Amino acid sequence: MVQAPLADLRDKVAAFRAATAAALAALRAGLEQRASATAARELLELLLDTSHVVSKVEKLIKELPIAQPDSSNVQAISGNKGYSGNAITPPIVDAGIDVRETQSILLERIASEMNRLKFYTSHAQNLPFIENLEKRVQGATKLLDGSLERCFVDGLEHRDGKVVYNCLRAYAAIDNTSSAEEIFRTTVLSLLIQKIVPQNYAKAVAGVSSDDLEDDYEQIMQCVEKDCKFILEISSSANSGLHVFDFLANSVLKEVHLAVQKGKPGATSPGKPKQFLKNYKASLRFLDFLEGYCLSKPAVAKFRSEPAYADFMRLWHVAVYFTLKFQDIAGGLDSALTATITPVGMHENQTKPKILLLKQSIKLLESLQACWSDEVLVFSHSDKFMRLSLQLISRYTTWLSSGLATRKASDGSSNSPADAAWALSIPVEDFIYEYARNLRSLGIDAREIESFRALWQCVAPTDKQDNIQF
Incomplete structure (x- = not known):
């Protein structure tokens, strides 16, 4: 009798469970349908917005030709003989200025819409509707680029700050800063710098243009100013959103790079060390001048990180220059050490005393001074010049130590180092003789010094012991 209520309860629980599962399945199906409907609605809205923006851009672009100024009329009126420069500006000129500004504002608006369009198309890729709009988008982009370029060039030619500002904002909106930088380079800078550095290699070879860049940089800095x-x-003004432009590197420095490369290729050749170093240091001063226009340390860091900056620095083969100077300085010392040893002044008249007695020692001092002279040193490679200095000292120390050790042994054996033969071949009286010459340059007669006469008689040949002539 107890099993009957339990069975009835079990049936009710099973029925309730089945009803709950069915309700849950229906709820899930409804949620999926709602999510699908929401996604479809969002996609439809995205497609409608995309179509609306495309139509809006096309409509705004069609208004651009109306805003084109009639430059021929402006020139005709401004060139009229009856027009005085002190008179009130003709209405057509003011209209031209207003038209340029209106056009630049319209282009900035179109660029903003194009930015929206790029956002929409990036979120609706591979859809037939978007693919059908592709040609219209490409056409609108092409028309915008052409109109924006003409307006920007017009603003540059007339030095219209408002027009240039609006055009730069338009370029920034469509993420095409490189075009603005290139237009400024080719429109403004190219002609100016070509007058300073003629890009004619034939003239450079003929000697019309020297390889010196210092004067050219001075003129270029005046042009930049x-x-x-x-x-x-304009591009560095606060809260303008134009910090993305870098006209210093991608316009000014890039054009200077091309001008030097084409007009004066020999200026960067390390084969002429003196000219190379002079031009290299002038280039560094020019870069410092450009960095003066950077208003903050991050701006300087951004300027130095630009590819144009790296390309310009690659013009200067400082490593090759150092190799040539290394061969010159180290080779000169090595030649002096392998030559016949001769005390300074043995065969020449001295007008002033020498601090060092041996020519090899003087050559070492001159080599060390050359490493750190302004005519040789490049600070970016100062570590290498320090290493060269230590190598020179080490080479001289080895030469001198070997010679002194051989001289001390005085056995003349064949086991003596090759660079120590000088120690056996040089007569010791030559050093005493040279010492007396140095004393004479100081106004002291060594022959009157008893200790010197005694030393001379110990080392001098028999026929010269009693006759000391300087």
Whole structure:
């Protein structure tokens, strides 16, 4: 009798469980349908927004030709003989200025819409509807680029700060800063710098243009100050959003790089060490001048990180220059050490005393001084010049130690080092003789010094012991 209620309860629980499972399945199906509907609605809205933006961009672009200024009319009126420069500006000129500014504002608006369009298309890729719009988008992009370039060039030619500012904001909106930098380089800088550094290698070979860059850099810096400062100030203005541009590196430095490379290729050749070092240091001063336009340390770091900066620095083969100077300095000392040893002044008249007695010692001192002279040293390779200095000292120390050890042994055996033969071949009286010559240059007659006469008689040949002539 007890089993009947339990069986009834079990049936009720099973029925409730089945009903709950069915309700849960229906709820899940409803949620999936709602999610699908939401996704479909969002996609539809995205496609509608994309189509709307494309149509809006095309409509705005169609308005651009209306905003094109009639430059021929402006020139005709401004060139009229009856027009005085002190008179009120003709309405057509003011209209031209207003038209340029209006056009730049319109282009900035179009660029903003194009930025939205790129965002929409990036979230709806591989859809037939978007693929069908691709040609329209490409056409609008091409028209925008052409119109923006013309407006930007017009603003640069007229030094219209508002137009340039609006155009730069438009370029920044469509993430095409490189085009603005290239247009400024080719439109403004190229002609100016070509007047300073003619890009004609035949003239350079004929001697019309020297390989010296110092004067050229001075003129280029004046051009930057006069013709580039306005756009540098615009692009670095606070809260403008134009910090993405780097006209210093991608326009100014890039054009200078091309001018030097084409107009004066010999200026960067380490085969002429003196000219190379002079031009290299002038280039570093020019880079310091450009960095003066950077308003903060991050701006300087950004300038130095640009590919144009690295390309310009690669023009200067400082490693090759150091190799040539290494061979010159180290080779000179090595030649002096392998030559016949001769005390200074043995065969020449001295006008002033020498601090060092041996020519080899003087050559070492001259070599060390050359390593750190302004005419040789490159600070970026100062560690290598320090290493060279230590190598020179080590080479001289080895030469001198070997010679003194051989002289002390005085056995003349064949086992003596090759670079120590000088110690056996040089007569010791030559050093005493040279010492007396140095004393005479100081106004002291060594023959009157008893200790010197005694030393001379110990080392001098028999026929010269009693006759000391200097």
